[in-house]
Amino acid sequence: MSGVLLALLLALQASPSPALQHLHAGLEAEKSGQLDAAVAEFQKATELDPELAVAFVDLGDIYIEKRDYADAIPPLKRAVELSPSLEGAHRLLGYALLAQGYASEAIPHLQKAHAEDALGIALLEAGKLPEAVPVLQKALSQNPNDPDLLYYYGSAAGQLSKQVFDELEERFPDSARAHQMMAQDYAVLRDVPSAEREFLEALRLRPQTAALHLELGELYARAQQWDKAEEQFQLETEVQPGSAEAFYRLGEALVQLGKFHEAREALVSSDQLKGDMPETLYMLGKAAASDGDDSLAQKSWLHVLKLEKDTALAAQAHFGLAGIYRKQGKTAEADREMDEFRKSQSSAGHTDDSPK
Amino acid sequence: MNRRITRRDFLEMCAAMGIALPATSALFDVKHPRGLDFNHVNSPTPQKYLIETMGGGVALFDYNNDGLLDIFLVNSGQLTNPMHQPEAFDRHDPRNWNRLYRQNPDGSFTDVTKEAGLANAGDGNYGMGVAVGDYDNDGFPDLYITNYGKNTLYHNNGDGTFTDVTAKAGVEAGGWSCSAGFFDYDNDGHLDLFVTRYMIWDTQHSKICGNEWQTYCPPAEFPATTNILYRNRGDGTFEDVSQRSGIAALKGRSLGVSFADYDDDGFTDIFVSNDGMRQFLFHNNGDGTFTERALEAGTALTADGKPLSGMGTVFQDYDNDGRPDILVTVLPREVYALFHNDGNGSFSYRSLQSGLGLLSAASSGWGVGFEDFDNDGWKDLFVAQSHVLDNVEVIDHMLHYKEPPLLALNHNGRFERADSGITSAIAGRGAAFGDLNNDGWMDVVVTSLGGAPLVLMNHGGAGHWLSISLRGTRSNRDGLGARVLVNGQVRFATTAGSYISSSDKRLHFGLGAAELAKVEVHWPSGAHQILENVKADQFLEVREPEKS
DSSP states (O other), X not given: OOHHHHHHHHHHOSSOOHHHHHHHHHHHHHHTTOHHHHHHHHHHHHHHOTTOHHHHHHHHHHHHHTXXXXXXXXXXXXXXXXXXXXXXXXXXXHHHHHHTTOHHHHHHHHHHHTOHHHHHHHHHHTTOHHHHHHHHHHXXXXXXXXXXXXXXXXXXXXXXXXXXXXXHHHHOTTSHHHHHHHHHHHHHTTOHHHHHHHXXXXXXXXXXXXXXXXXXXXXXXXXXXXXXXXXXXXXXXXXXXXXXXHXXXXXXXXXXXXXXXXXXXXXXXXXXXXXXXXHHHHHHHHHHHHTTXXXXXXXXXXXXXXHOSSSHHHHHHHHHHHHHHHHTTOHHHHHHHHHHHHHHHHTTTOOOOOOO | OOOOOOHHHHHHHHHHTTOOOOOOOOSEEEEOOTTOOOOOOOOOOTTOOGGXXXXXXXXXXXXXXXXXOEEEEOOOOOOOSSOOSSOOOOTTSGGGOOEEEEEOTTSOEEEOHHHHTOOOOOTTOEEEEEEEEOTTOSSSOEEEEXXXXXXXXXXXXXXXXXXXXXXHHTOOOOSBEEEEEEEOTTOSSSOEEEEEEOOSOOGGGOOOBSGGGOBOOOGGGSOOBOOEEEEEOSSSOEEEOHHHHTGGGSOBOEEEEEEEOTTOSSSOEEEEEEEEEOOEEEEEOSSSOEEEOHHHHTOSSOTTSOOEEOOOEEEEOXXXXXXXXXXXXXXXXXXXXXXXXXXXXXXXXXXXXXXXXXXXXXXXXXXXXXXXXXXXXXXXXXXXXXXXXXXXXXXXXXXXXXXXXXXXXXXTTEEEEOOOSOOSOBOEEEEEEXXXXXXXXXEEEEEETTSOOEEEEEOOOSOEEEEEEEEOSSSOTTOTTOEEEETTEEEEOOSOOBTTOBOOSSEEEEEETOSEEEEEEEOTTSOEEEEEEEESSEEEEEEOOSOO
């Protein structure tokens, strides 16, 4: 790190000082992997020239390399005292402090060093969640494939969410949102009666809240209570007539209930609000086929196959098309679609019937 | 002989006397008939042996031809924790015996297991199910018991006793058998036997799944296996034709079997429900072979192309279009699969159209029947229900281990939940259907895993009915495989179907307001018989013409 600086200093000075000579020797030892020798050389350099910031930086750096974070901190602190603008020294000090659990102390140094990744982690560790989330998000945008960053980002976002919800519950326990939040928690636990109770209370307090009927409908759908789900999705489409999802879920519930004509209408609305959604198109095909409209079913499922290849939904579309073609007496087309379907199933273990 | 006063008699008497009865919407009374003291022993262990959760077969049949249905209940046996080799299930212990209960004229039952020669089902056999058929055409119904172990064929001697003829007949199968059924696949007048087998499994190769929940493993954890078709040679012995017929060409995880001639070619076809994979529809080619056609026919998978957790099955015409349809009971988050016979050799998935999406999506179904319980001329649906996993509530709060059975009345092909009168949840498994008290209204016996069976006696009502017994001459003696039409309704004569159970061989038809019926019988021999102006509300025996 300080090698370039040292080279510059050495070039400027016809006869390098003893401190610089030890510094140079330390760098050579570091290069050859002799870390303890390097420590000794950097130590001597700092003793000979207690104002030589770069020597303190190199001493701290070599301790970090040795994972001896506790011993790295004092020389790095001295370095930033001597030269507050040394970004590298701030970064190393920030790392060392963070590694030792002094997250709050590390933050200003990491800020000065613009070290977003470590700063985000330090903010998270220091409990400064609202600040941590955007910093980690920025770091992730620079290193999108870093699993550690993904972990910390997820952790920060989750903790922040919990913190905010806790605050909501504490400050506004009787609000519609607090009941909605409780309902969501119960829904995750699959406690249908408690989740239902909380959703209904939220709706009583604020009937027009967007997504409340949708969430309650989804709870009922997961519990296979499709008649109740239909009612809630219907109400959601009234609250949010522009929600493609509400219309899709309504269509799905109506299909489950065998109300295929109404399902088609809901799914067409969903498709109009947000086109090219494979799930919507598949369900529309299913509703149409069940309603006796093979033409619309065929069109919808072919559309699915334009959007999806080698997915479960594509396999289902092939299977549905095979049925339609067989009904129409188009044996070759039916066999072709069934072959496509079989290909997808052979890997899914659905036809474990070989004589072997 | 004292004539029993039936529910219908009572209602008519009350009506004549102007007595108003309190209104009740429940269709059945849950009865505890005197003498029926059976308690199923499945012996669940911490080892979660899969056999523990699968047993409980029941048969309704008149073993002594006294005109009253008797009840045979299959017990399972004792398991130890863990099991050791050789496997033994203490079937010599009377608590673990299968039981035959003879019905007495007053509706009570007498345990005749021992004198009938049916005690001790073999220590190496953990009991599953039962099939009933008169394989030797001597006029007395015989019993075939399926086991994890070796199956047993009991010949009915006609004097109240049975003889184990398994070895002579050559039908012990082996492995893990579940549902079985008698039918005449080659129309030679001798009942053949189909045996489903679940998987290749034994207690030494068992597994526990579910991590911290410690529960039964899904079927895919164990290898699939073949089913067995035995051809009746007509001399008291059977020949294993599984390979030659094409039945053994496919491996499944089979739990249920039902029979009907779905394409009306005069030969009985076979539907096999498989657990966690595609279903089988074996088309009878009429030359002793079968071709599996479920995918092409549309009965293999759901409308979404997804496999089913097939357990029980029934193969009867639910929408009165004259063609037999198929229903398969499954696990929750699937829907009981109803495959409508479209009449051109293909079926369409009609579960959602028929209302089953609402009725069954959260339930697990086992024994099942299409029977006209309210005699309105439409076959209703009854399903014994309970989850496979005895700790499912811990794993998923939205599901239940014990459930009340489902009764759904058929309104022009759409099913709507009705009050069965059963208020308690049970671990339902087997279900057999028949008119226990001969009042013209179909009753049900449902088994409960590790518990006592429920006897559901039909309250009765106002509709007329007709109960037909077939007496084959050229065909097999009970006419199994015949297609019987009454006033536009069709029933396929069978004792098989449901789950590991066997039902009354008599064919029950609800006639609604009709007091007369036209009866048509298409016998397996090819004989066709028409009876006009048959009076309703009677038990009618139809004898097959001796010559064509």
